[in-house]
Amino acid sequence: MFPRPIQSMSPAAQRLYRVALPVMLVLWLLPLLGVAMTSIRPSSDLAQGNYFGMPSRLAFENYVTVFRNSPLAQYLWNSFRITIPVVIGAVALSCLTGFALAVYKFRLSLVVFFMFVAGNFVPFQILMVPVRDLTVNLGLYNTITGLALFHIAFQTGFCTLFMRNFIKALPRELIEAARVEGVTEWQIFWHIVLPLVRPAIAALSVLVFTFVWNDYFWAMVLTQGAATQPVTAGLNSLNGQWIAAWHLVSAGSILAALPPVLMFFLMQRHFIAGLTLGAVK
Amino acid sequence: MTPLPDPEAQIAPRKRSRRRSLTPWLFLAPGMAMFAVYVLIPIVQSVWVSFHDWDGLGQMRWIGTANYSELWWDDAFYTSLRNNVIWLALYMLAVPLGLMIALFLNQTVRGIRIYKSLFFFPFVISQVVVGLIFSWFYAPGFGLLYALIEWVTGSGVALLADERYVTYGIIAAGLWPQIAYCMILYLTGLNAVAPDQIEAARLDGAKGWRMLWHVVLPQLRPATFIAVVVTVIGALRSFDLVSIMTAGGPFGSSRVLSYYMYEQALSEYGYRMGYGAAIAVVLFGIMMIFISGFIWKMWRDEKGQ
Numbered sequence: 404m405f406p407r408p409i410q411s412m413s414p415a416a417q418r419l420y421r422v423a424l425p426v427m428l429v430l431w432l433l434p435l436l437g438v439a440m441t442s443i444r445p446s447s448d449l450a451q452g453n454y455f456g457m458p459s460r461l462a463f464e465n466y467v468t469v470f471r472n473s474p475l476a477q478y479l480w481n482s483f484r485i486t487i488p489v490v491i492g493a494v495a496l497s498c499l500t501g502f503a504l505a506v507y508k509f510r511l512s513l514v515v516f517f518m519f520v521a522g523n524f525v526p527f528q529i530l531m532v533p534v535r536d537l538t539v540n541l542g543l544y545n546t547i548t549g550l551a552l553f554h555i556a557f558q559t560g561f562c563t564l565f566m567r568n569f570i571k572a573l574p575r576e577l578i579e580a581a582r583v584e585g586v587t588e589w590q591i592f593w594h595i596v597l598p599l600v601r602p603a604i605a606a607l608s609v610l611v612f613t614f615v616w617n618d619y620f621w622a623m624v625l626t627q628g629a630a631t632q633p634v635t636a637g638l639n640s641l642n643g644q645w646i647a648a649w650h651l652v653s654a655g656s657i658l659a660a661l662p663p664v665l666m667f668f669l670m671q672r673h674f675i676a677g678l679t680l681g682a683v684k
Numbered sequence: 685m686t687p688l689p690d691p692e693a694q695i696a697p698r699k700r701s702r703r704r705s706l707t708p709w710l711f712l713a714p715g716m717a718m719f720a721v722y723v724l725i726p727i728v729q730s731v732w733v734s735f736h737d738w739d740g741l742g743q744m745r746w747i748g749t750a751n752y753s754e755l756w757w758d759d760a761f762y763t764s765l766r767n768n769v770i771w772l773a774l775y776m777l778a779v780p781l782g783l784m785i786a787l788f789l790n791q792t793v794r795g796i797r798i799y800k801s802l803f804f805f806p807f808v809i810s811q812v813v814v815g816l817i818f819s820w821f822y823a824p825g826f827g828l829l830y831a832l833i834e835w836v837t838g839s840g841v842a843l844l845a846d847e848r849y850v851t852y853g854i855i856a857a858g859l860w861p862q863i864a865y866c867m868i869l870y871l872t873g874l875n876a877v878a879p880d881q882i883e884a885a886r887l888d889g890a891k892g893w894r895m896l897w898h899v900v901l902p903q904l905r906p907a908t909f910i911a912v913v914v915t916v917i918g919a920l921r922s923f924d925l926v927s928i929m930t931a932g933g934p935f936g937s938s939r940v941l942s943y944y945m946y947e948q949a950l951s952e953y954g955y956r957m958g959y960g961a962a963i964a965v966v967l968f969g970i971m972m973i974f975i976s977g978f979i980w981k982m983w984r985d986e987k988g989q
């Protein structure tokens with residue numbers, strides 16, 4: 404193990420480490436803690452210049468105000484309506500593509516695979532004008548469907564990379580044995596491979612959820628207004644309206660951050676497996 | 685992996701192989717179709733649009749390379765380009781800093797898993813929220829950092845309103861989640877470092893920096909590769925933070941190419957799709973240098989297997 408286990412060091416070093424851990428953590432999360440504090444600070448505190456001391460009381464009414472005086476609930480709801488279909492769509496498509504690229508040996512296999520990988524890295528701006536034009540022409544501009552369709556297509560690139568590598572690592576004998584039995588290719592996919600890739604499906608689901616929930620650029624390009632925009636774009640416009648109402652901005656930010664954070668804590672192991680692209684074990 | 689003999693292929697070779705050669709394409713069809721329509725074809729279309737004058741609605745007018753020659757004389761373009769270079773250079777700090785935090789946290793004491801997750805926290809939250817958090821952190825008067833600077837030096841600095849510091853302020857905000865990402869990559873990598881090699885090196889008297897450099901880092905190479913890839917891509921993709929924290933200001937000094945493109949193509953400055961597309965093509969060209977490098981390496985690894 405590197406660095407040397409702290410248990411093998413002097414008691415003083417061990418004590419120092421115990422103290423250093425929480426101190427470093429607080430420093431690391433300082434901006435976040437500050438915002439969390441601000442979100443439960445009554446506006447009277449801010450007016451009196453009490454920015455950093457203890458809040459004079461816990462003002463959870465900031466959260467109520469945010470819901471009552473702004474369309475934040477609608478924005479959050481839109482985010483769910485966009486994100487969940489994208490997770491299902493992108494994961495389903497990539498199960499198929501990943502299976503094809505991992506199981507079959509054909510000449511263009513690697514070319515197709517690296518097309519997905521490379522497409523996944525391009526800057527969004529090179530896609531912006533044509534994708535917006537296409538969405539307008541399909542009559543899907545400013546709709547949840549229009550935004551979701553793009554996300555499904557784009558996320559398929561990343562998901563294919565992950566899924567293909569995952570399936571490639573499965574024991575090949577399983578598939579070969581099934582072929583000997585005369586099982587059809589589709590049945591191999593459905594009954595043999597799909598049950599085995601469940602961990603990959605879980606990892607991709609949490610990752611795609613987080614990526615799409617946190618998307619801001621495409622929300623700005625393909626939607627406008629509270630009826631369709633997700634919470635990221637919504638926060639941006641609320642930030643414009645709530646100039647200097649930092650207790651409200653903070654409360655809104657915390658609410659927008661909550662779903663992916665919960666997702667992360669619930670499915671931590673899967674989340675991390677996905678982020679390392681399966682390349683680091 | 686050695687290819688296993690396929691028993692069925694011997695039974696009905698021709699029928700079998702024809703069916704087998706079509707099957708992968710059937711599985712690929714839905715995903716490839718979506719990816720082609722929304723990702724691959726738009727890249728070509730963008731290049732095509734960049735040779736036109738277009739407001740996004742009316743007729744496209746062919747103007748050859750006029751958009752590119754306009755870029756050549758456009759000061760705002762060079763400001764954005766310079767900021768992109770600064771982003772790229774400073775963003776790379778996330779890799780060693782992430783490694784440092786990972787080494788700090790790679791212990792087995794009680795509650796360490798919670799610490800690891802909490803350190804990773806910034807990566808999970810949206811860049812929009814990160815941008816708002818740091819705007820508050822930097823805000824003149826009531827921001828925490830502003831107050832700290834004021835307390836130490838006697839006068840506060842309005843980071844985001846100062847042309848000299850604004851880009852660095854935004855990059856610092858971007859580094860926060862990026863360091864967390866690199867940290868998690870290295871923590872996962874450190875788990876896989878072979879303990880016997882470490883012990884052997886320790887018996888040979890290696891420790892500290894030399895151990896890290898000669899024994900540990902070579903084993904962390906896959907983690908480093910991915911950390912560099914995601915950091916380069918992240919730096920060049922930076923858009924959300926610039927848009928949220930400054931909208932490119934003050935006086936356009938914190939623009940990056942991705943934001944400048946958006947501004948030209950889709951904002952109150954007018955719908956100059958052709959000019960925007962030309963900026964996007966330049967950004968794409970820069971990123972392709974890196975992307976092809978990554979792909980080349982991955983391709984080689986794949987062939988070597």
